[in-house]
Amino acid sequence: NAGVTQTPKFQVLKTGQSMTLQCAQDMNHEYMSWYRQDPGMGLRLIHYSVGAGITDQGEVPNGYNVSRSTTEDFPLRLLSAAPSQTSVYFCASSSPLFSSAFDTGELFFGEGSRLTVL
């Protein structure tokens, strides 16, 4: 199993450009989410999904778009990049908490994507 694969690892954008951060998991997890990590702050939730076709906003959704057409993939789109979106982005997946003996709710993270917007 590859776990959670996140690409690209590094990206530099100019203000106004758009891009997509890719996230894929091969563990058949229902839950997937995107976080951003900024200095001095905890991880903050951008968007999340509880299954294919279902997405919802987190704490800091503005400027980002997501879709979940398959269980495996959960891309994050920056529509028009701004310097305030300079951050490290993490994708995570998990199974539901306690829904079965095998669903531990353990979080699996991608390696992170460092995005700089000039």
Added chain:
Amino acid sequence: KNEVEQSPQNLTAQEGEFITINCSYSVGISALHWLQQHPGGGIVSLFMLSSGKKKHGRLIATINIQEKHSSLHITASHPRDSAVYICAAHYGGSQGNLIFGKGTKLSVKP
């Protein structure tokens, strides 16, 4: 607003010392995660617990539901334990209800 507070923010220890990192949260939760973020940036899950105590190698995590408090202990600390340790409280069953602490940066000196 649900909050997760960690202490200390920074911790320096000598190799071999016993280390405790604390996490407190504001309201009832369904579970709490302890995560480790390596200097290279990757995040791995150490524990997920909803009650009692869990142990894995030199790491021990405890949670007191009534006191809304969890601790992560590292016995016989080693320089390779140097990392940022993050607790995250799960309010309800969805990932949308996961609140993260700001992390505790641990440095273990040889």
